[in-house]
Each structure stands twice: as structure tokens, then as C-alpha cells.
Amino acid sequence: MSQSNINTNQPTDFPVRRTEIKTWLTEETMSPLGRELMHIARAIEASDEPALDEEDIEKELKKRRGGCAEDGE
Numbered sequence: 001m002s003q004s005n006i007n008t009n010q011p012t013d014f015p016v017r018r019t020e021i022k023t024w025l026t027e028e029t030m031s032p033l034g035r036e037l038m039h040i041a042r043a044i045e046a047s048d049e050p051a052l053d054e055e056d057i058e059k060e061l062k063k064r065r066g067g068c069a070e071d072g073e
Contacts, residue, residue, distance in 0.1 A: 027035055052060065 027038065030038065
């Protein structure tokens, strides 16, 4: 007889599975890509340049797509 995949220890009305925070994740245990992204994030945080707001992000995207990013638009 087959077994059902229902865990009887969890309430049935809880729709989201709980996750565990990986406290063992350090720079030594990260992948090379993870380390590189962490270094990039630290460099961004250490810079004095303010974060872009939504309007500035839209202007930057338009500029990178080849459009005109003038202040009047």
C-alpha cells in the first residue's frame, strides 16, 4: 500500500513551507560566484554614491536601450 506525502506534524492550513537560515554560510564555504557577488555588494555599500530611485532607474534603462534620457521626459 502506498504512503501519502502529507506530513501529519505540520498544520494543514499553513500554505508556506518554513525555511532554514544557513548560519554555516561564510566566505570560505561560498561558491566562487557567491564570493564575487558578495565582494561587489560590499564595494557598492562602501561607495558614497546614493542609490537610484525608481525614476532614475527608468532613465538609466532607457539610456542603455538607446533612447534619449533627457531631464524633460
